[in-house]
Every structure is written in structure tokens, then in C-alpha cells.
Amino acid sequence: MAKPPGQPESPDLPEAVATPRSRWRMQIVWLVPIVAVLIGGWLAVKAVLEQGPTVTISFATGEGLEAGKTKIKFKNVDVGVVKSVTLSRDHRSVVATAELVKDASNMLVDDTRFWVVRPRISGGTVSGIGTLLSGSFIGMDLGASTRSRRDYVGLESPPVFASGVPGREFVLKSEDMGSLDVGSPVFFRRLQVGQITAYSLDADGKGVTLRVFINAPYDKYVQSDTRFWHASGVDVSLGTDGVKVNTQSVVAILIGGLAFQTPDETAGQPEAAVRTEFLLFHDRAEAMKRHDRIVDTYVFNFNDSVRGLTVGAPVDFRGIVVGEVAAIYTRFDPVRKLFSIPVEIHLYPERFTSRYQSGGAGGRLASNPHQMAEWLVAHGLRAQLRTGNLLTGQLYIALDFFPAAPKAEVNWSVNPPEIPTVPGGLQSLQDSVTSLVAKLNKIPFEGLGKDAQKTLADADSLLKLLRTEVMPQARDTLAAAQTTLDSANGALQPNSALQQGTTDAMRELARTAAAFRTLADYLDRHPEALIRGKPGDNK
Template identity: 70%
Template sequence: MARPPDSPPPDLPDALAVPRARWRVQWIWLVPLVAVLIGAWLAARTILEQGPTITISFKTGEGLEAGKTKIKFKDVDIGVVKTVALSKDFSHVIATAELTPDASSMLRDDTRFWVVRPRVSGGTVSGISTLLSGAYIGMDIGKKKNERRDFVGLETPPVFASDVPGREYVLKSEDLGSVDVGSPIYFRRLQVGQVTAYELDPNGRGVTMRVFVNAPYDRFVTADTRFWHASGVDVSLSTEGVKVNTQSLVSILIGGLAFQSVPGAPDEPPAPAHTSFQLFSDRTEAMKMHDRIVETYVFNFKESVRGLVVGAPVEFRGIQIGEVEAIHTRFDPDTRQFSIPVQIKLYPERFTSRYENEPRGGRLARSPREMADFLVSRGMRGQLKTGSLITGQLYIALDFFPNAPKAEVDWDRKPPELPTVPSGLQSLQESVSELMVRMNKIPFEAIGKNAQRTLARADTLLQSFDTQLVPQASDALTAARTTLNSANSALQPDSALQQDTADAIRELSRTASALRSLAEYLERHPEALIRGKAEDGK
């Protein structure tokens, strides 16, 4: 029904002002929001799944390619090289590599990296597969607990992995010989290890080698084990003939080492890892008796020592008790003379006294000084002798010389000085020299003049003999010949002298017979000397 015009309007509610919202959710924005969330999740997942990044420095970048060169452990890919760049000083190459997340625990302080490429070392060939696949970086996990991210790569691959059972040892030698990294090590002609590394000593006087002996052979390396060079062929001549010893054909071509304990040595526990041993030149030298007590002395010779070399033996009646260590020269300002001091190493344990019921011998004295004084007081001296007439090599012989002048050990010198006696040849030379001195004192010129005068007198005498005595001697010889002829005539059987002599002999025979008859008669009748001979019949 329509409202009348003049009627008042109805009461209406008051209008309220409602503010308009400034932002409204639009469904169109949900799509990019979801995309952002997915991207963030993917980025977070990528970051979480990303492995560690490391740097490895090498001397050269040979075989390294960014994005291609792999890092492998036990032939399993664990990373890839991302960049290869020079160092700031241009001295080496730095390779940046990204590893898998699982490799984080492998990055120890002593983890090793090296480039695997074709190599020939120590008679072994490695890395042949890289000729087709290309070089890659090898890895060996360390054993230390500290982690690191920057490493220095090895220029040569390690001979053995860190997880290979066995022990590593240190060998000290005067020179390297024909040994190289990877050279074999033999035990009773079985290959049981390899040479892992070598380096020159800081003082330049020797070489230090590191060798690895595989298990279970490492238990045969004890404190009394001897190592020696097994390279080449060892030829020896004995009463049994010629002997040729070698470890193997490989050791002849590329060299090698060998070890063995001294025969008869007691059983000992295995030597700890990194134990140091001396490396000998051959098996004979290695198996020699090496004394624990070594004393140093000096022999001062005043004669030539040509033929005496370092290492020459010092013997006591054919038994080696030491060796020559050094040969020097000395000038005495007081006497203005030169001498040759020879320094030796003496092994006092070899001066032992063994008895029939004693298993071990003992030293002659308690102290080295007491022993040296004891021996020298009884005439022990050092003397040079010839060991070989062919080579002229000399050696020092210790022996007792009762007639040698009295001497004492000079303990004031360091090392102490032992007395010496001249060698047999030197004594002969001295005798000849003394004889020559005496002969030089003989006045041969005066003797010659006297001899000339004597010869002149003899010549004069001979001349007068020819002129005076010869005719007289001829007359005397003629008279003597005449006398001999007369005597010869008188001695003929039919000569008067011979007849008279025969008659006289017959008369003497008859006289002797008569005297014999008279003696027999007087023996029967001794009274006849007083009364006379009795008449017949009375």
C-alpha cells in the first residue's frame, strides 16, 4: 500500500561505514609460491647432498682435465676434478675436486692422492688401463683422526695401501745400490715385500730406505735380523769349488734386498714397525759377528803404509779382532819428523778365555785400560804385515815381542796410542842401511893406494925373482933330480944296497930267535942267572 505524501518517513537503521580490505588473497599467486617452495627444497636438498670440496696440489697438470678427471678409491668413482689452475707463484698446479658426501669420512690428515698413469718402476708395470680410459686420481685412506681439505699429491703412487697387513721398517745404508721404489724383498728366496721409499740423509753420508714386509712374513723380522743387497750374482771360491748364489732372475735384472736372522740366534718376538736396521752390502758381510763393544785405539807407524786401506783387518795370530777405521798423517814439531797414525776399531770381547767346562768365555780384564796395559806390559805390539804378495795388501798384526823395547800405552792422547814395532821388511831395510853406513866409513881410497903400492913392490920382487932366483932354483931342481935318480937306483931289487939290507934282516932274525930261546930258558931256570947254565946230566 502506498504511503500518503504528507505522512512522515519510517524510521530506518543508520548505515555503518566498513573499511575496505587493502590485500586480498588471490588464487593466482599460489602457483609461483609453490614454485618457490619447491625450488628452495630442491636447493636445500642439493646443498645437503653435495659432497666436500678439496684441493690437491701437483707439480704438473699432466693427465688432469676439469670436469673429466675422476677420483677413484678401489676403482670406484668418488669425485671429479672441477678446476685445474696454476698456483700464485706458478710453482705447482692446484686441482679443485668435488667428492661424494660419503667421502667426507675418508679425508684424514694422512690421506694420499696421486695421478694414475702408465708407469714402469722397480720391475713392475702399473696404470696400463689408463691408456684407453685416461688418467685419474687414485686415493688411499689415512688412519689419523684429524680431517683436512687441502692435500699435496704424490708424484709416484704408493707401493702398498694403508689397509694391507704387514709392517714397515727403516734401513740405513751407505749407498742406494741398484735398488728402486718397488724393488722386491726376499726371505729364503720368497718375495715377501717391497721397497716403498728412499731418501738421502741430511748430512749426505748415507741413504735411508723404507721397506714394507707383508704379513705373515713380518713376524720373521726380529731385533737380530740382518738385511743385505741381493742384487746381481754372488760368486765365491772355496775348497768345495765355485759357488754362485742369487735370489732370483728378477733380482739380477732390477735389484732387490733380502733378510734373515743369524743362524743359531734365539727365538725373539717380531720387531715393532718402523724399527731401524743396517743394510749390508752382501750376505757374507751381514752374517759376520758384529760385536756390541767397540773400542778405538791408534797405532803410530813411522814407515810406509802403502797397501793398508780402511777396512783392513787387525789380527791376533790369524784371528781378526778389529779393523782399520782411518789413516792420517802427523808432524811432530819437536823431532821434525812425520808419522802415520792409523786409527783402529778393536773388539775386546774377542780376547776371551775359554775353558773346557765353561760354556762362555770372559774378558781378560774388567776395564779396557786394564786389559791394554796388561797386554802391552807383556810385549804386545802392532806390526804391519803383507796379506797378499800379489796385491800387496797390508794388515796390522798384534803379537807378543819379548825382546821389544819397553813401552806403555799413551793414555793422554785421544784415542789412546798403542806401541808398534817395525815390520820385517822395515827391519831388513834398517839393517841394510846400517851396513851401508858402516861401509861408507871404510877408507876405500886409502886401501886402494896401499894396494897399488903393494902391487908395485910385488912386481919388483917378481922381476928380481926372474933374474936371480930362477937360475938358482933351476940348479937346485937339477941336483934334486940327480939325488932322486941315485936313490931310485939304490932301491932296485938287484942293487948291492938291497942285498946288504936283506942279509942284515936275516941276521937280525936269527938274533931275535936266539934271544927268544934264552928268555924261555931263563923262564924255566931263573937260578941260571946266578949259578950259570948247568952241565948236561948234572
């Protein structure tokens, strides 16, 4: 290579050649962010893989709910947390979005239930007291469905019993709720064995439907003929058999409740199935009444007052209740121009028959009930009003035989048929009193009064005569009698002459009697002395 002019010579140097840097060469300093990115990605993937399901729960109010703090608990174990609380689109409810743990995926089924746990007092039970310090949380209860779900409507109140509790649920029909509420207890022989779980008004508005849950093993005592009744407070009833007071436990008196029992005559039947429907009675007396299979309806037409007779009053046959009063009416007979009181009754023929021989169910007295009724009426069967309780004045109807009753027949031309009656005891007494008063009215009391006045005047004259004439003579006679008695008393004194003479005379009589006894003894020994005399007398 030629040197430029004017420069000294220098040794030859190698010529530098520029080498381009590789685009894929990594600096060591970049390892740290790469590792950080890898770890972050791994954590993100792990978080996604371990993330639990998200659910939305609608509540009527957001009271007690707080995003990021309110927990979701199942059996008091945290299974999730509320992430957000917002209003619904229509602003009528609150929507809580919650994230649950991964293991809770199989718990979110169609009938899973959620509710806010806060302090509550309902149906005599107190719950959620612990939340006063720890704060409210959302309770969770598992369902039995197999269909999954992610959106729910929260319960306004906690369920009475958790799922999986052994027992059975039954349905009760009632006219009204009384003092009952969700959580009210159910008693069996005064032992609490269940509670009311829900209630609702019937669609026709004529009654209510209650659901009760009976815990095991007591649910086996609910049978097909079991009777349920209101056990709230104190049940006081006035009937023909006096005053009755029935009470349950103190809890039932304070907060109300239900009770059930199976009649002894139908005990031992199969257990009732789940959700069997029963009728809820007002009290135990009504519930435990015998439910007869055969019911005949008759009418008793009374002419006397039925004051004290009420619907439900018993129809009695010689001390046995064989029916009850169903209705009381009034009737006007336009021909005779008279009012009467028809009383419609329900008669139970089964109670006239005996079941102890065969043990089977009772039935009718005869295969032909019309013919049997006619025979009974022909032999004096009548209905009569009687007083069941003098204190309350309540009446009942007695069926009995009255042989002296006028002849009568059953009136089959009307529906229900009419059975003849006889006046009650009070009515008969009233008729007798009326008849006596009528007879007394026929007595001429005015004439008798005049005669009585004349008799009293004659008696007054007689009394005057006795005072003026008879009484003085009577006084003189009594004075003379007194003098005679005094003389007799003086003569009878021990020192009187009469008494002394009498004593001497008695002595002489005694001597004479002794001489006669001596003579009698001698003559008894010597009877010949009457003829010959004594031997000494012949000398």
C-alpha cells in the same frame, strides 16, 4: 515498470543480474603445470638430499684431468667425478673440483690420499697400463684419521702400498741413495718381502732417510739387531782373504734394492717396533760385522813400509780377527831425525774371551786392562805387519808372542797408548839381504880375480904338458895293454894249446884226488895198514 512510448507491449522478462567471478576458482588446465612443479621440486630436493660431498684437489699439472669425464676411483670402483679444472690463484698448480657419492662422506678424512693414475715406470714397477685405453683417472686411498677434510694436495706419484695392507714401516739412515728409488724392492734371504716407500734428504745435508715397508708375515724377522744393506748390482771386494763376489737376485742387479738379515748370535730377540730406525750399510760384509760392546783404541808404531795396509784391515791374533785398523798417520821424531808410521787400531777385548762355558756375553780378560796389557807385552806380545794376499799385496796386522823380541813396555803416557812392534817378515828378509850385501862388499874380489887368473894360467900350462908329454906315453901304454889283452884272449880260446894243457892237467889232478880219496877211505877202515901194510903185500 512503465513502457516507453511508441513500443508494443511484450511479456515481462526477468532482468539479468551480473555475478562477479571468484578469484580462487582453479581451472583444470592448471593442474598439469602444478604437478610438474611439484615433481620438479621433489626431484630437486631429492638431488640435494642425495648429493655427495665436494672436494678440491691440487695437482702440479692438469695432465689427464678433464671436467665431467675424469673419474675418481677407490679400489677400481667409481666414487666421484671431476666437475671443473682451474688454475690456482698463484698459477703454480691446478685445482680440480670433484663431486663424490653420498656414501663417500666418511672417506674424506685428514690423511686420505689422491693421485692421478697414468702409465708410469718407477723403481722397477710398471703401473697404470690400463689407462692407455680408458684414459687417466684419480686414484683414492683411505686414511686412518677421524678428522674430516675437504681440500687436499694430490700426490705426484702413486703410493707404494695401499692403506690396510698388513706389515710395518721402518726408517733407514744412509750416507747416500745409491741406485735406490721409491718402489725398489727389499729382500730377505733373496725373497722380496717389501719395498721403499719414501726418501728425503736430511736437514744437515749429510745423509738421506729412507722409509721401507715390510709386508706381513715377513716383518716379524726385523728385530732390534737386524742389519740392512745395499743389495744393488754385484759386490766385488778384494781383501786379505782374497776376492769375494756377492750378488742378489737379477731384479736387484738391474734396478737395485735392499736386503736385511739378523746375525745368528743375536737372533731370537724381540721384534722391532714400528718406525724403528736402522743404519743402512754399503754391503753385506760391512753390515754383518760383529758389533762389539767394548772397543779399546791403541797405536802400533811401525818403522817399515805400510804400503798395502788400508783402513779396515784386520788385526789378527793367531787366525782370529780381534780388531781392525782405524787410521794411518806419519810421525817425525825431531830427536832421532826419523820417520815412523803410527797405525791406530780398534781392539775388541770380548773376542779374547770364551763364551761357550756360560753362554753369556764376553768381556775383558782381566778386571785391570792396563795390568793385563803390561803382562802380555812383558811376555813377548808384539804387533807385526804381514802379507795377507800375495795377489793383491794387501797387508794385515798380526798380534803374536815373540819371545826373542827385545824387552819393551806399553807407553801409557800417550793417548791412545802405544804397543811395541817388531819388523815384518819382508823387512827382516830385507835386513838380512842388506847385511849379506855388506859382507860381500868386504870381500877383495879384485885380488881374488888376479889369483884366479894366475891359477887359470898354471892350469893352461899343465894342460899343455899333459897334451905334449903325458898323452903320448898314455897312448903307448894303452896300446901295450891292448896287445896283452889280445894275447890273453887268444890263450883262453877253446882250441888253444894253453887251454888243452890246462884241461889235461885238470884231469890228472882229478885222478890224483880220486886216488887220495880211495887211500883215505882205506886208511879210515884199516889204520894199522900204516904200520903193517896191506895184507896182500906180506905174501
